[in-house]
Amino acid sequence: MKKLNGAQIMWECIIREGVTEIFGYPGGANIPIFHHLSEYPIRLVLPRHEQGGAHMADGYARASGKVGVAVATSGPGATNLVTGIATAMLDSYPVVFFTGQVSTNLIGYDAFQEVDVVGVTMPITKHNYLVTDVKDLTRIIREAFHIARSGRPGPVLIDLPKDVQVETINWEYDDSPIQLPGYKPTLPIKDQEIDQIVDMINKAKNPVILAGHGVLLSHAMSDLKDFAEKCQIPIALTLLGIGCIPATHPLNLGMMGMHGEAWVNQAIQEADLLVALGMRFDDRVTGNLKTFAPGAKKIHIDIAQSELNKNVKVDLALVADLGKTLRLLQPLVESADRSEWIDYIHNIRKDTGKRDIKNHQSEKLHAAHVITDISKLADPDAIVVTDVGQNQMWTAQYFSREKPFSFISSGGLGTMGFGLPAAIGAKVACPDVEVWCIAGDGGFQMTQAELQTLKQENLKINIAVLNNGYLGMVRQWQELFFAKNYSGTPLTSPDFVKIAEAHGLKGIRVTKRVDIEKAVLEAQNSEESVLIEFLIDKEDNVYPMVPTGAALDKMIRRPEMVP
Numbered sequence: 001m002k003k004l005n006g007a008q009i010m011w012e013c014i015i016r017e018g019v020t021e022i023f024g025y026p027g028g029a030n031i032p033i034f035h036h037l038s039e040y041p042i043r044l045v046l047p048r049h050e051q052g053g054a055h056m057a058d059g060y061a062r063a064s065g066k067v068g069v070a071v072a073t074s075g076p077g078a079t080n081l082v083t084g085i086a087t088a089m090l091d092s093y094p095v096v097f098f099t100g101q102v103s104t105n106l107i108g109y110d111a112f113q114e115v116d117v118v119g120v121t122m123p124i125t126k127h128n129y130l131v132t133d134v135k136d137l138t139r140i141i142r143e144a145f146h147i148a149r150s151g152r153p154g155p156v157l158i159d160l161p162k163d164v165q166v167e168t169i170n171w172e173y174d175d176s177p178i179q180l181p182g183y184k185p186t187l188p189i190k191d192q193e194i195d196q197i198v199d200m201i202n203k204a205k206n207p208v209i210l211a212g213h214g215v216l217l218s219h220a221m222s223d224l225k226d227f228a229e230k231c232q233i234p235i236a237l238t239l240l241g242i243g244c245i246p247a248t249h250p251l252n253l254g255m256m257g258m259h260g261e262a263w264v265n266q267a268i269q270e271a272d273l274l275v276a277l278g279m280r281f282d283d284r285v286t287g288n289l290k291t292f293a294p295g296a297k298k299i300h301i302d303i304a305q306s307e308l309n310k311n312v313k314v315d316l317a318l319v320a321d322l323g324k325t326l327r328l329l330q331p332l333v334e335s336a337d338r339s340e341w342i343d344y345i346h347n348i349r350k351d352t353g354k355r356d357i358k359n360h361q362s363e364k365l366h367a368a369h370v371i372t373d374i375s376k377l378a379d380p381d382a383i384v385v386t387d388v389g390q391n392q393m394w395t396a397q398y399f400s401r402e403k404p405f406s407f408i409s410s411g412g413l414g415t416m417g418f419g420l421p422a423a424i425g426a427k428v429a430c431p432d433v434e435v436w437c438i439a440g441d442g443g444f445q446m447t448q449a450e451l452q453t454l455k456q457e458n459l460k461i462n463i464a465v466l467n468n469g470y471l472g473m474v475r476q477w478q479e480l481f482f483a484k485n486y487s488g489t490p491l492t493s494p495d496f497v498k499i500a501e502a503h504g505l506k507g508i509r510v511t512k513r514v515d516i517e518k519a520v521l522e523a524q525n526s527e528e529s530v531l532i533e534f535l536i537d538k539e540d541n542v543y544p545m546v547p548t549g550a551a552l553d554k555m556i557r558r559p560e561m562v563p
């Protein structure tokens with residue numbers, strides 16, 4: 001037994017959860033937490049905005065597979081976290097958020113910096129708590145980490161009133177089994193369901209696996225590879241599934257969906273069986289639901305019951321952990337030769353994936369060039385973190401990824417401003433790995449204050465800002481579907497080179513393709529973080545593209561080759 005206060009108990013508990021780094025910002029309602037931090041072996045990274053801290057903790061979780069932790073004060077500190085919490089929620093990442101709260105006797109009185117953060121974050125957390133008695137704190141923190149990392153992972157928030165932080169009790173760690181009778185993160189798998197899946201797969205002539213983020217979250221990468229190789233089923237990836245099978249694996253078709261490759265979408269539309277593994281049929285993936293894969297029987301395996309038969313009605317739905325399921329299926333499915341089907345898909349592919357690059361031999365700098373060249377020069381183990389918009393889609397298309405957990409992107413919420421702070425979190429998690437942040441001029445300006453976090457923490461990452469002078473993805477929609485009415489999308493920027501220098505970092509500007517390599521090598525060889533601003537063609541579009549409401553294979557294709 002030790003005499004400890006709530007703040008100390010918080011630290012005692014989180015080090016027992018394996019936490020070694022946190023992203024936190026202080027304020028009146030969490031000073032006791034910061035007061036005791038130095039007593040514990042935990043590194044604090046101080047963001048410049050709580051949203052940045054939330055994305056850092058999220059990027060940390062995405063890169064490391066561990067639970068990220070972010071700390072903020074009450075009121076504005078807590079509300080600044082909201083976008084970051086929702087970002088982690090939509091992409092199923094385990095982050096535990098600690099917010100300071102006004103003392104329990106003041107709750108409900110509109111006290112200084114009081115916000116009902118439990119109410120605000122109810123729909124964007126997997127679970128949240130308001131601690132009203134310090135004696136509950138150990139149990140709550142243990143539950144929070146368990147809930148965040150088990151089953152379908154997600155963010156959990158703990159709101160800690162100031163009086164709970166300072167109240168002292170005789171404390172010892174209680175490591176008795178966690179009791180959450182209503183919470184069933186995984187369910188047993190029935191033999192009958194496995195038999196049915198095996199039968200459907202064995203009978204299929206033209207099947208496609210739709211591999212999603214759940215493959216990575218379940219650490220089922222090698223199970224997927226073994227399974228697909230045995231039955232010779234080609235694999236289409238969601239944006240967040242990128243990396244679950246190496247880019248160069250012969251069965252990997254590439255990304256599906258709105259900006260997926262045309263041959264991938266066509267294969268899905270023509271398949272006789274879809275095996276959806278740990279993906280949630282987002283509307284960016286399916287195109288018009290009425291015309292989605294009309295001739296295919298559909299199997300959906302997902303750990304979340306709520307995702308099954310939600311967007312796409314399927315023939316067989318199984319609630320289960322993917323790794324476990326694939327290991328059960330592997331010995332039961334027949335080895336098959338599906339070379340005719342695979343050859344057919346490769347035949348529709350031809351050279352269309354490279355068309356952008358071949359097509360753009362002008363003096364201008366094109367995003368496809370920039371990303372392709374960075375991808376070739378980057379360390380094969382590098383982690384690439386994107387922002388949101390055209391830059392994100394170009395990176396998904398042209399930054400070739402062989403390793404899992406090496407492509408980090410805000411998919412579900414599509415949060416502009418995510419890139420830089422998430423890249424900082426990834427670097428804190430993986431200090432020995434080369435980290436690239438690829439952002440647009442718009443998104444980068446949303447969280448660029450975090451450049452100073454890089455400086456203060458002495459972290460080295462490489463940043464590529466694709467400056468097209470527009471909120472490019474929205475401008476593309478305006479060009480194609482709103483009569484080129486560029487309302488609200490032209491965007492000025494500060495001198496990004498000077499911005500980097502003002503933060504004590506290095507800045508480089510590139511305007512021609514011949515200069516890309518030199519700049520990238522200079523960035524890689526620099527000891528400090530480097531920002532490269534690429535002045536790219538202003539009105540390049542991301543192709544292919546499925547217009548909203550269109551069938552998945554009715555894509556606007558990349559422009560034909562010009563002489």
Ligand SMILES: Cc1cc2nc3c(=O)[nH]c(=O)nc-3n(C[C@H](O)[C@H](O)[C@H](O)COP(=O)(O)OP(=O)(O)OC[C@H]3O[C@@H](n4cnc5c(N)ncnc54)[C@H](O)[C@@H]3O)c2cc1C
Pocket residue numbers: 090091092151152153211212213214215217218237238239240241255256257258259260277278279280281282284285301302303304307320321322323388389392393410411412413414415473
């Ligand atoms: C501008 C923009 C354009 C986009 N365009 C595209 C596009 O063209 N193509 C595309 O694919 N996406 C696109 N997206 C991303 C899209 O919005 C979704 O985020 C993405 O499709 C989701 O992929 P997912 O279903 O694999 O991952 P998630 O949304 O993370 O879902 C993962 C699923 O796995 C399940 N799961 C988790 N753990 C396990 C486990 N252990 N076992 C089994 N299941 C598990 C979860 O329950 C969940 O259902 C775009 C996003 C933006 C911002």
Ligand SMILES: Cc1ncc(C[n+]2csc(CCOP(=O)(O)OP(=O)(O)O)c2C)c(N)n1
Pocket residue numbers: 387388389390391392413414415416417439440441442443444466468470471472473474
């Ligand atoms: C926080 C936020 N606000 C608005 C949007 C809508 N949005 C999606 S992409 C985009 C344009 C992004 O512009 P930029 O960062 O310059 O990237 P580009 O598309 O030009 O590569 C916008 C405004 C968003 N996704 N997130």
Ligand SMILES: [Mg+2]
Pocket residue numbers: 440441442466467468469470471472
């Ligand atoms: Mg832009």
